[in-house]
Amino acid sequence: MKEENAGTSSSNERILVHCDLDAFFASVEILHRSLDPERPLIIGSDPKSGRGRGIVSTCNYAARAFGIRSAMPIGEAWRRCPGAPFGTGHYIHGTRGLYNRASRKVMAMLRPPAEHFEQAGIDEAYLDITNEVEGDWDRAYALCRDLQKSIEAHLGLTASFGIAPTRILAKMSSEINKPNGIFRMLPDETHEFFVERSLREVPGIGPKRATQLAEWGFNTVDEAYELGELALGRIAGERFATWLVQVVDGDTSSEVSPLRSRKSIGKENTFSSDEHDNERVLERLKTLVETVMAKAKGIGVAGRLCEVKVRYTGFETHTHGRSIPVAMDDVDVFTRLAVRLFALNVDHQRPIRLIGFRLGQLDMPPTRQAKLALEEE
Ligand SMILES: [Mg+2]
Known part of the structure; x- marks a missing residue:
């Protein structure tokens, strides 16, 4: 790292950070199950002693040392590193809820220093920290070091950081010193x-x-x-x-916005047995609306489209939607819209297998929009 080159950036130049957690699912499982991190851990479908036909979802670094990779056939992974009693590989199914919880905690730690924040996946985010570090690339490096340390101290997870003037360069930078690394690319170092x-x-x-x-x-x-x-x-x-x-x-986008990574936010619920009671379906729908709108608020977006999805017994599926003129993040507004769509469109005589709600045509929340309009004047 060439510290002497680091100056203060010009006004329109941004300092972006891409944070990517290291072997995230595997690391969370290792913590949760108190596993030995040095032992190869493979998350995926049942290997059936090498006869399994599914794929590897992800694995830890110890497993990667055997050449195991995401999306590899699980049988191939077993050949490279068998599980007990023949080998040291530890094969498990993933636990999705566990990852979501850990992800929320990490994102909550990353968000505060970012003027603009964008969660780009369950284990990665973009931060625009230009203002926080007053355009100083040395302070940007120090800030990432602090974030990295506190994520590890509080959550036991390691993350890699890339610091660069554009999104794509930040993303590439976070790969350079993985795992538990930081790489900073100054604007005049891109070539x-x-x-x-x-x-x-x-x-x-x-x-x-x-x-x-x-x-x-x-x-x-x-x-x-x-x-x-x-x-x-x-x-x-x-x-x-x-x-x-x-x-x-270094002339591609440096915009960090939750709208870039998301087209919609939705949640569905499949009933354990097809539901005959419409009131119960409606209650579930309201809960889904609440969950989705809380998520929208959490990532700082609003939406114009309300969509209700219903699947009847036998898998016949319908989606009913309605748009409003201005993007909103109000849970009451969308609850009313969803209830209306449900009342008007759903066949109340038929048992229901699945109910879903989706917030689409995402935009900035109205308050933010007003604030941005004022700032531009
Ligand atoms: Mg990752």
Whole structure:
């Protein structure tokens, strides 16, 4: 890390952080079950002593040392690292609720220093900390170190941080020193970062695109970049060329907003046996609305679309929706809308297998909108 290069950023330049928890599901399970972290832990479907047909959901670093990866067939994982009584592999099913709870605790610790915060997944988030550190990249590094330490001290989980001027660069940075790492990329270090860096390391470049470029003799980002936008555009398409040049120059988006990672928020409930009592279904629907609206408030978004989903016995499924003119995050408004949709559209004679509620057409909550409009004036 070149501390002497760190200055204070210019006014429109942002300091973004991408935080990504290390082997999150596996780490949570290890804590919860008091397992030995040095022992390979594989979370996924039943391996059936190597005859299982499912896949690996995720695994810890000890399992990764055996070459086990997410989405690998579980039988393949077993061949690499068998479970008892033949080997040391520990195979378990995941416990989703456990991860959600741990995730909420982590996010609550990450949110306060961020002027803009965006949870991008169960174990990752973007933070815009420009104001918090007054544009100072050294303070940004120190802040991430503090966050990393307190997450580990309070929750027993390790996280990796990437600090960079754009979203994509921050995301790539958080991978560099994983696990339990921090990597900071200063605005004038972006070109250097991409020297000899494989094209596949750039999120958004898939195997097809990488193969296409490799056929022309380009394997690294700097090789493709050196070609220039025009020439690169001729072999890989103009849009791609423009985008890649912007990525390397640090000119892609630095916007952090919960609206970027989410199109809607929803929750469904499947009854343990098909429900004949409509009142009970309606009560469940109201609970779903409350849960979803609390979540919307938590991440700071509102919505315009109210959607009620119903599945009858026999799997026939219908979705009924209604939009309001302004995005809101008011639980009463959406409860009324959902109840109305339920009363008007649902066949009350038929037993119900599943009920769901979804808040769509997400936007900033009205109060935030008003505040932003004022700030722009
Ligand atoms: Mg992760």
